[in-house]
Structure formats: C-alpha cells, structure tokens
Amino acid sequence: MLRVAGFASRLCRGPARLLSAAASPIPAPNPSPEIAYNKIFINNEWHDAISKKTFPTINPATGEVICQVAEGDKADVDKAVKAARAAFQLGSPWRRMDASHRGKLLHRLADLIERDRAYLAALETLDNGKPYSISYLVDLDMVVKCLRYFAGWSDKFHGKTIPLDGDFFCYTRHEPVGVCGQIIPWNFPLLMQAWKLGPALATGNVVVMKVAEQTPLSALYVANLIKEAGFPPGVVNIIPGYGPTAGAAISAHMDIDKVAFTGSTEVGHLIKKAAAESNLKRVTLELGGKSPNIIMSDADMDWAVDQAHFALFFNQGQCCCAGSRTYVQEDIYNEFVERSVEKAKSRVVGNPFDFKTEQGPQVDEEQFKKILGYINTGKREGAKLLCGGNPAADRGYFVQPTVFGDVQDNMTIAREEIFGPVMQIMKFKTIEEIIERANNSKYGLAAAVFTKDIDKANYVSQALRAGTVWFHYCVTLSSSITILGLTRGF
Known part of the structure; x- marks a missing residue:
C-alpha cells in the first residue's frame, strides 16, 4: 500500500528545530523525578508481588539503580485476571456504562496525562534513556492524541441488518472480546501503553497488561491516572515483571480471551504457540x-x-x-x-x-x-x-x-x-x-x-x-x- x-x-x-516548533516553551526537566508507584496495580489498588520479589529498574544513562519494582509472576497474573473478569461480568458498572461515557473517561485520562506531561516525560527519559525533548514533544503528544482518537470511536461501532428470505429479522452487533492480555515493549513505553489501552477500552474490554521490566515506571504512573480518571476497579490491571514468568502466564492463561504483544519475533512465536495450546485465544502480534x-x-x-x-x-x-x-x-x-x-x-x-x-x-x-x-x-x-x-x-x-x-x-x-x-x-x-x-x-x-x-x-x-x-x-x-x-x- x-x-x-x-x-x-x-x-x-x-533538537533546535524541534524546540523552536513547539507551540509553547518546553518546561525544564527534573532529572530526578520522585518515584511514586513501583508496585502491582490490580483492582485500582497497589499490591506487593505475592512472592514478595522485586527487581531493579536501571537508569541507562548511568547504569545505576533507580528503584526496586514489584516482580509479578503467574500468581499475580491469576489475581489480575480474576479482577478483570469480575469487572467484565454482565451487570457490572463497566458493562452497563454507556459507550459515550467510556469515551469521556478516555478523554479524562488524556487530560490528566497532559496535566502531568512534564513529570511523565522526565520519568520516561530517566527509565528509558530517550532525550527529554523527544519524550515531551513527541511521545507524550502522540499518547494524548491516541487516547483522544479512540475516545471518539467509543460510540461508533455500528452493526448492520441483513435481509433474509422469509419472516426473519437478522442483525449483527459488535461486542467486546473480554479480558485482553497485553504485553508491551520498552522502546516506547508510554506510547505502546496508549496504543494497547485506547482501542481495548474504547470498545468495552478489560485489560491485564504486563509492562517491560526495563521500563516499568511511566506505565505504573499512568495506572494511577487511570484510577483518578474514574475507570472502575478491575478494568485495567498492570503488572511489572519478566517475560518468561508474567508474560508466559498471560499467553497461556485459560481465562484470557485475547493477547496482544509487541516485541521480538522469537517471543512472538512463543506467544502464538502458548495461545494455541491453551484456549485458542485471539492473538495480535507486532514484531520485528x-x-x-x-x-x-x-x-x-x-x-x-x-x-x-x-x-x-x-x-x-x-x-x-x-x-x-x-x-x-x-x-x-x-x-x-x-x-x-x-x-x-x-x-x-x-x-x-x-x-x-x-x-x-x-x-x-x-x-x-x-x-x-x-x-x-x-x-x-x-x-x-x-x-x-x-x-x-x-x-x-x-x-x-x-x-x-x-x-x-x-x-x-x-x-x-x-x-x-x-x-x-x-x-x-x-x-x-x-x-x-x-x-x-x-x-x-x-x-x-x-x-x-x-x-x-x-x-x-x-x-x-x-x-x-x-x-x-x-x-x-x-x-x-x-x-x-x-x-x-x-
């Protein structure tokens, strides 16, 4: 195409051209932003890992440890899936919510990200290493636009009627898939999170997301903004952890309806195999x-x-x-x-x-x-x-x-x-x-x-x-x- x-x-x-083109002056960065959230986010609450294990996240500019982060594994994935499944039950606040209101929540989340844009850009740069000017002017800009774009789609999933011979009324309707497992990479932590969350939430799904162990901090901060925006408990659950444990548990989980993965081709093969050998869950892969x-x-x-x-x-x-x-x-x-x-x-x-x-x-x-x-x-x-x-x-x-x-x-x-x-x-x-x-x-x-x-x-x-x-x-x-x-x- x-x-x-x-x-x-x-x-x-x-950078000079980039900064001069900015609509407003970019705020000076804080190279040592306070780390507010480093645990597992389930049911709109923060939890230690069930195993009590942690892992270090590293500042790639210095090689020094930024902080310790809760290390989720299969037990934490099971806990998150139960929370997500409860949030997706018929009659739950999320299932009864008007589609247009889902869009309002996504717009509200975008507003909160814009409010905390400088902090999130600093956190992204600290944990990932990309220049702060890029984090602020490119990545965060695309995150906000992504969430607003999918917010607009929330009430625009139309069915259709199909004429049949005889006295029949046939129609189609789009329904949410259910519990979506999402595994995101480290190269664009905030943007990849938005790309996964935006379409899933706009269409009424619930999410269990594993964030990359190299760059968990900005995604965990967004988890708190999700709660602040008003998303019901269990709709979004975020687990920092490693691929062979937490990622593998998502791929093979019998109560996850779909898995979306962005990362290496080698791991993509493993995820597709695990999905096929478990409950034949739907799979979306964006690979190398x-x-x-x-x-x-x-x-x-x-x-x-x-x-x-x-x-x-x-x-x-x-x-x-x-x-x-x-x-x-x-x-x-x-x-x-x-x-x-x-x-x-x-x-x-x-x-x-x-x-x-x-x-x-x-x-x-x-x-x-x-x-x-x-x-x-x-x-x-x-x-x-x-x-x-x-x-x-x-x-x-x-x-x-x-x-x-x-x-x-x-x-x-x-x-x-x-x-x-x-x-x-x-x-x-x-x-x-x-x-x-x-x-x-x-x-x-x-x-x-x-x-x-x-x-x-x-x-x-x-x-x-x-x-x-x-x-x-x-x-x-x-x-x-x-x-x-x-x-x-x-």
Whole structure:
C-alpha cells in the first residue's frame, strides 16, 4: 500500500528545530523525578508481588539503580485476571456504562496525562534513556492524541441488518472480546501503553497488561491516572515483571480471551504457540523489522539524507519499523554515503536531559552489548566502518552513531534486526533489482521509497512485500492509520 504522508519533518533537523516548533516553551526537566508507584496495580489498588520479589529498574544513562519494582509472576497474573473478569461480568458498572461515557473517561485520562506531561516525560527519559525533548514533544503528544482518537470511536461501532428470505429479522452487533492480555515493549513505553489501552477500552474490554521490566515506571504512573480518571476497579490491571514468568502466564492463561504483544519475533512465536495450546485465544502480534529504505537517483538529496538519518537513528535506533536497510542507486551512492557519514558524526550524543542532546543511551546493558556485537560482526564480515563503532561514554549504555558502507545483502548486519544506531548503506542499479533485493527478507513490516517520480514510487510500492510503504517520508505514525505488516513483521 502506498502512503503519502509526513511526520514532523523538524525531527530530522535536530533538537533546535524541534524546540523552536513547539507551540509553547518546553518546561525544564527534573532529572530526578520522585518515584511514586513501583508496585502491582490490580483492582485500582497497589499490591506487593505475592512472592514478595522485586527487581531493579536501571537508569541507562548511568547504569545505576533507580528503584526496586514489584516482580509479578503467574500468581499475580491469576489475581489480575480474576479482577478483570469480575469487572467484565454482565451487570457490572463497566458493562452497563454507556459507550459515550467510556469515551469521556478516555478523554479524562488524556487530560490528566497532559496535566502531568512534564513529570511523565522526565520519568520516561530517566527509565528509558530517550532525550527529554523527544519524550515531551513527541511521545507524550502522540499518547494524548491516541487516547483522544479512540475516545471518539467509543460510540461508533455500528452493526448492520441483513435481509433474509422469509419472516426473519437478522442483525449483527459488535461486542467486546473480554479480558485482553497485553504485553508491551520498552522502546516506547508510554506510547505502546496508549496504543494497547485506547482501542481495548474504547470498545468495552478489560485489560491485564504486563509492562517491560526495563521500563516499568511511566506505565505504573499512568495506572494511577487511570484510577483518578474514574475507570472502575478491575478494568485495567498492570503488572511489572519478566517475560518468561508474567508474560508466559498471560499467553497461556485459560481465562484470557485475547493477547496482544509487541516485541521480538522469537517471543512472538512463543506467544502464538502458548495461545494455541491453551484456549485458542485471539492473538495480535507486532514484531520485528528490517525495513528497506530505497533512495532513487532522482530523489532530493538533502531531504533523502535527512530522512534516512531520521529513519535509522530516531529513538537510538530502537524502532521496529526503522529504515535499517538503506539502498541507494549507484550514481548517487558516493555522495549519499559521504553526507550520511557527516550527519552521523555531527549527531549529539549525551545526557538525555540536555536540550541539545539528539541521542541518549540504549535501554540497557544487554542491548548495548548486542549492538556492539553486531558492529564487530559487520567489520569481521567485510563491511566498511565509516564512522562510530564504539561506546560513546565511559559509563552508561551509549553507542556512537555508526555507519557502514560496502554492505552486502548476505551480511549479518543487513539481514538481522540490530535495534540500535547502526546504519547500513547498500548500492543498487535498477528498479527490478532493488525490488527483488528488498523483498528478500524474513521481515515485511515497512518500507520507504524516495523519488520525484510518482509513477515510479507507485510501481515500487505495489511490488514491495511490506505492510506499510512510505513515499518521500519515513516512519510516519498516526492513530488514524492502520499499521500493517507481512511475514514475520506481524
């Protein structure tokens, strides 16, 4: 599918452009926000884990422990599911609530998030590592828009009548699925939470959500706002914990009606298997990607370089639909590579609470080491390291913006999802060649095409095996656009 759309082009030009475009001055960050909530949220109440276990959540900029968080497991999931099931019973306040009132509650939640926007942005940056300016102006903005969008949908799920022969009256109606298990990742904690909660609550479902163990704090704060907004007890339950325990319990639970997961392809396989082997619950998966970003020789060079840089390095490269295979037509390849290297070298890496910072740390030590391992593999397999390739600081999980040239399609860095600030630039000659090469991947999440020729863009986009294709932009996201993927991307 061809999508012609734009996404905050100011993001491509650095923090100065982003801040200058803000509707109002961004408040100064508090780099040490008070941690108000670190327990399990069930039935609108806070609980220790039944096991009494806790785990540390780490500041990725320093490697230091922020606080201890309750570690939920199967017993806590069982408790949360019972609360959710009770909230979903016929005759309960939630089931009797008018659809329009569900929308009002979502609007109220959006209002509360806007009220506490600076605090939530600081908390997101502290726990995740992304720059505060991005947390405040991008992530929180999209969270609020997402909740308001789905609030508007709450009373617009219409059935239909179907004419039958004879004296019959046949009609359809949309009903909520029931208890929805939701497992969210660490790369966009607040936004992923909103993407999962918004549609589920607008349609009258109840939720048991497991938040990522790397980044639980902002989602737990939102749990308290859910209670403040007026959602009845048991409608939303939030459990911090690990995938093999809490996540596995959700996937295999016999009283959960649907599970939605965003994360790695490997874990997606496990979740689908667990769902099939339990109660055949519905499954929605949003998994990994290795998306091709195709730069034709007639593309606007300045714009294409900016967009390719943004598509790869945004969010420290931790984006499932990142343009992580950059294909450039051979007659502009050398100039494109030179400009891309210059741009990567000028990228500001550092304290995520500094307004000048464009790139913060990776989310944790595991990701940090994994990315450096991919860089070493790229060098060993013959790719040309043009810049970066090393840690960017003495402490914390910072990685230098890295660019590889002379990359071949069979190299590990061209085939596997790195999920970090590592750009691979490859050369192609013809349209037919690039279509075949772009489609030669186990992933099919997204793609982008840069050309001034709309006919060429349309031809290539229809030939690509990707659920979402952007033209002249990269990583355009909106709640009103369905995000689709093919093969192992979904």
